[in-house]
Amino acid sequence: MGARTGLLVYADGDVPGLLKRAGEADHRDRTAAMVRRLHPGREITECGGSTLNGGVYPPSGTVYAASWPGVEFIGDxxxxxxxxxRLPGHLVAASAGRRLVLHAMHSVVDWLAFAVWEDGRLVRSLSLSPDSGIMENLGEPLAFELPYWNGDHPVTPWPDDDDEEYPLPFHPLELADDALRALCGFVQLGYPEPDDVDGDTIRLHGFEIRDPD
Structure with missing residues (x-):
């Protein structure tokens, strides 16, 4: 299946620091209310949950979520x-007075997208893949990105690629993992560091989301 993510995090401050203090998913009713608020007009039923590490890419039609004081996580x-x-306006509006992080990647097509909003204002958005190139590049690069744009992470072609030049200055999945660590405090592809969030100990509730009949 490879590495894939599709997640939002709403936070009152530094996401990694807040997630480190999280644990078992908070009150189910509180989390369910958040999911309903973010999916207006949809039918929502509870289902089995997951962990933070396992919940970054739920099955289609399922959301893994948790709400703790100061931070909320949604895998979708x-x-x-x-x-x-172009994230739907009501999802951005829900971040008023807070930080909102979006992280998405798909290792099959080497695609990465991430964005950060502060109090509803987009401050950075990047989306790119080798096939589509740079689809979106808004705002100033964040600190963790700079080594990539400065050429410190060149892509070495595979021997059977006839030394064809890689169409991007770095591999999106390398940046994807560094972005996930910097913005959320954990990784999917690399090796965890001692101060990373332990995603296996953080529980998420599960919800099935459907359009009404």
Whole structure:
């Protein structure tokens, strides 16, 4: 299946620091209310949950979520969009007074997209893949990105690629993991560091989302 993510995090401050203090999913009713608020007009039923590490790419039609004081997490394939700046307005509006992080990647096509909003204002959005190129590049690059744009992570072609030049200055999945660690405090592809969030100990509730009949 490879590495895939589709997630949003709403936070009152530094996401990694807040997630480190999270644990078992908070009150189910509180989380369910958040999911309903973010999916207006949809039919929502509870289902089996997951962990933070396992909940970053739920099955289609399923959301993994949790709400703790100061931070809320939502794993949902529907946020895997090529242009993060076009995230539905009600999802952005829900971040008023808070930080909102979107992270999405798909290792089969080497695609990465991430974005950060502060108090509803988009401050950074990037989406790119080798086949589509740079689809969106808004705002100033964040600190963790700079080594990639500065050429410190060149892509070495495979021997059977006839030394064909890679169409991007770095591999999107390498940046994807660094973005996930910097923005959310954990990784999917790389090796966890001692101060990373332990995603296996953080529980999420599960919800099935359907359009009404």
């Amino acid at each position: 394939q529907q946020v895997m969009i090529d242009f993060p700046s």
